[in-house]
Amino acid sequence: MTSPALLRPARAATPMAFVRAIVRGYERYGADPAGALQAAQITPRELSRPDARVTAGQFEALSGHAMQELDDEALGWFSRRLPWGSYGMLCRASLTSPDLGVAIKRWCRHHHLLTDDITLALEVSGGVATLRITENRPLDEAFREVCLVTTLRFLHGYVCWAIDSRIPLRDAAFPFAAPPHRDAYPLMFTADVRFDAPEASFSFDERYLALPLQRDERALRTMLKRALPLTVLQYRRDRLLGQRVRELLRSRASEATTAEALATLLNVSSRTLHRQLHEEGTSMQALKNEVRHEMAVDLLRRTTRPIKQVALSVGFRNEKSFSRAFLQWTGHAPRDFRQQGK
Known part of the structure; x- marks a missing residue:
């Protein structure tokens, strides 16, 4: 499936740190990232600039190429590969759910079947739904940030697509210090982003959980061909x-x-x-x-x-x-x- 690009297309806002994390994934597997970097039109000079940014389209091309070439949709984050098609399987497993709450719970349960390095869980309290990531074993620091960010971004994009509605996030939190590119986080999540938190998480209005899913298998096949709009473009319509x-x-x-x-x-x-x-x-x-x-x-x-x-x-x-x-x-x-x- 196509990679979850992280920020809006045509704007060079995706941190180069995320690109370097993919390059390290190649290093982990003893593979050459040159083809992926060329597909994304990212030069070695740009790669070495700590403050450089790439567009969402470039990041999508890079990660999509890498996922297929390495046959790992996690790009080296976890202790074992997530073979090509793993995230498509997660989407299909939750697509027949009667409502969004059940869909997210199924996603979390089936994600644990793919890897037990992290656990995703949905909590509901006081009218607020919170999606949390628990790290069951230490993630390699070379991958930790992009792993947690992408895991949350992809799930958020998928659930918005599934109910055909924008789901505004109330807040987001991450268990690491604010990175030099912290200005990218409000674009990816919401203005209220906290760092040095106990766990990675985001929260939203509980009422979205009761909304029925609006998509079918045919729509899913179309979406999986190119997931950029799924995780990059905010839905215009908010059904609540x-x-x-x-x-x-x-x-x-x-x-x-x-x-x-x-x-x-x-x-x-x-x-x-x-x-x-x-x-x-x-x-x-x-x-x-x-x-x-x-x-x-x-x-x-x-x-x-x-x-x-x-x-x-x-x-x-x-x-x-x-x-x-x-x-x-x-x-x-x-x-x-x-x-x-x-």
């Missing part, structure tokens, strides 16, 4: 975006007053926010109205607050505009709604 907007409008109403403010809280641009909501068949205004309606109904039923206070509490400037909107939502004026116990 509308729900996340609703929650922010409820829980952080004083901050989420505009589309720009909401976009900042969601770590996307306002243009992206509007576009993705449109793709979901909704809009900012529709979601605002929905949340205001729910909150107003709750306050009218549960409290004896004056109508004017209810109006201000749900985001209206005055009682008149609130009453007009509430009449459109329910067919009743707020005062009538309360008196009739609707």
Whole structure:
């Protein structure tokens, strides 16, 4: 299968340290990396520059060539080879899962059949899902960083592809000191990256685990021909975006007053926010109205607050505009709604 390239194409942002790790994989097997470097158009001079970067396309060409030539999709990281097709097998083993949570658990279980050098595990607590990597034996320092990074990146890319949705990461952590190329990590994972952590991990909203898989064997065969978009390009659509907007409008109403403010809280641009909501068949205004309606109904039923206070509490400037909107939502004026116990 094609290698999981690490960063966006056409931008030289992938650290040369990852390239050198592949070269060391060749050294481990007593093989010559010249063909792989030539396929990726990486010169010996560039390879020797500690601060050099390559594009995602170059890294994909390099690692794809190396995986086939060495017949090891782990490129020397582990105590035994992962023969060509191993990651394709992991994808197939989880593809028939009823939801993403089961798919990730199957991936973790079957990955352990390939190698016991590391163990992948999914933990869920307090609404947050965390994927952790436990190192069962010391990894060679020449491979450790690229091994942990690529293992997390590939799984994240695969699960996004499987449910056809972007899964924003809350944070990521790595059990080594921040490398000189630490600026590449927010591009690969998220802005909240910690180093010197106990284990490698990333976390995301637990609700993604309940989403059903959207792909079939035919789509998988197409994807495996070239996995670059899988791990490099972020999905445009987030299938939980509308729900996340609703929650922010409820829980952080004083901050989420505009589309720009909401976009900042969601770590996307306002243009992206509007576009993705449109793709979901909704809009900012529709979601605002929905949340205001729910909150107003709750306050009218549960409290004896004056109508004017209810109006201000749900985001209206005055009682008149609130009453007009509430009449459109329910067919009743707020005062009538309360008196009739609707």
